[in-house]
Amino acid sequence: MLSIAVVEPGRVEAVDIPIPSPGPYEALVKTEAAYICNATDRKLVAGHFPGIDRDRYPLLLGHESVGVVSEVGAKVRSFTRGDRVIGGLLLKPTSTAYSSGWGGNSEYVIAVDHAAMAADGVADEAHGWVEVAQVMKKVPTDIPVEAAGLLCTWREVYAGFGDFQLKKGMDILVFGAGPVGLSFCRMARALGLRWIGAVDPLPKKREKAVALGADEAFEPDAPALTGLVQRRGAPLDAVIDAVGSERIINAGLPLIRMAGSVCVYGVVGSPTITVAKDRGPYNFNLFVHQWPTRTAEADAQDPLVEWIRAGSLRYQDFLTAEFPVREAARAMRATEAPDAIKTLLRF
CATH class of the missing domain: 3.40.50.720 (NAD(P)-binding Rossmann-like Domain)
Incomplete structure (x- = not known):
């Protein structure tokens, strides 16, 4: 599958890696679109994101993705095939050549079923739980994909x-x-x-x-x-x-x-x-x-969805450019334009 990598600071490329296999509490999500984060992604590309040393490169980029569930693990209860989901990541790259810079700009990502893990008493690292799982959530189908992707920013x-x-x-x-x-x-x-x-x-x-x-x-x-x-x-x-x-x-x-x-x-x-x-x-x-409060971020989704439906919060006011995902390097440069707000990668 296609993934966007920072192969070294200052150089972004589209690379090919294996498709991940979902675990029992995980859903495989086929990415429809992903936004570039003007702060985190640009710092990772430049090579100066706090806590990410140079020996972590090359790494897979992105954390603002939206896509459709294509496969679910045996113990998943919050997601079904065909659901639109935001927040999927690739925290465990399927190629040893890369580490994870959250990896959301990949053709397929993983969404963890936090609710099911919590209900079963296994929401801990020993069972593969991660704190960001709390904001991997289903989005109503009437919300445009462009607005769904922006929920990653808006919820925070x-x-x-x-x-x-x-x-x-x-x-x-x-x-x-x-x-x-x-x-x-x-x-x-x-x-x-x-x-x-x-x-x-x-x-x-x-x-x-x-x-x-x-x-x-x-x-x-x-x-x-x-x-x-x-x-x-x-x-x-x-x-x-x-x-x-x-x-x-x-x-x-x-x-x-x-x-x-x-x-x-x-x-x-x-x-x-x-x-x-x-x-x-x-x-x-x-x-x-400096880091989201995950429970508050998750709770923010429902009121934001109502604002989107009412027309009070419009993706058109924020989206200033979009590119095919294979042109991610050009898209990254576009984020530096004076009038750039949010740049979309279309899969």
Whole structure:
């Protein structure tokens, strides 16, 4: 079968490996489409994802896939043939030539039946369970495949609202208008937050943020941003760093109220973060969300599906390019375009 590999940092190729065989609690999923993750996948391609050393290359790429179940193991109860499923991976590559960079950009992937394993008392590593199994879930057939694939991103962002303690009526500012930042803008509006601002250096991204729910969008370091609290007459409840940057963390501190929050979403590249605490109020919260809270991520799917059905959350607002999977190297380069949001690989 076809799989997308980073054969060495900076080089992406389509490779051929054997089709995996599902275990008793596993379903074999034939991939329909997969999205490139602008953060994780690009860091893996560049060779500087935290915790992934150079000796792990070559590795199989991807973790935002959607496909149809073609075969199920004997003890699977949550999936049947023909179901559309998201979150399938290839954590155990079928070729010893490769390690796993989650391996979701493969023609066939494996979805683990977490519910069945938990019910049978075998949801542990000794029986092949992995924590990400909690978000390998069936998607209703009326949800377009493009929207189903985006649920991999949207569920994580929706869960972030709980981790960051963001509530209706709050005022927030989102730094970064990429897929995550734009998702925060759209969902914050749908969840009833009062005022939403966005910050991005690119005019088109700022325009998109406003179109998706932001009240205002700012260029970094612009007077309108640095004077925001004075102009509004009140500080913000929270600043969201949707980039993962020490500079943004410290830029957000003067903007938040007493006991407000700076919320960091995504993997921070540096092993340390220096916080200039004197720039903020005496009391403030610093939330760092580098890995999904799986139970919250799984619970996010049902409300998101209802938003998709209602037209409140549209894949067309996020999908900016798509490529045949064999052109994954070209697709990866396309993610670097200034106006790129989400790039789809079609199988």
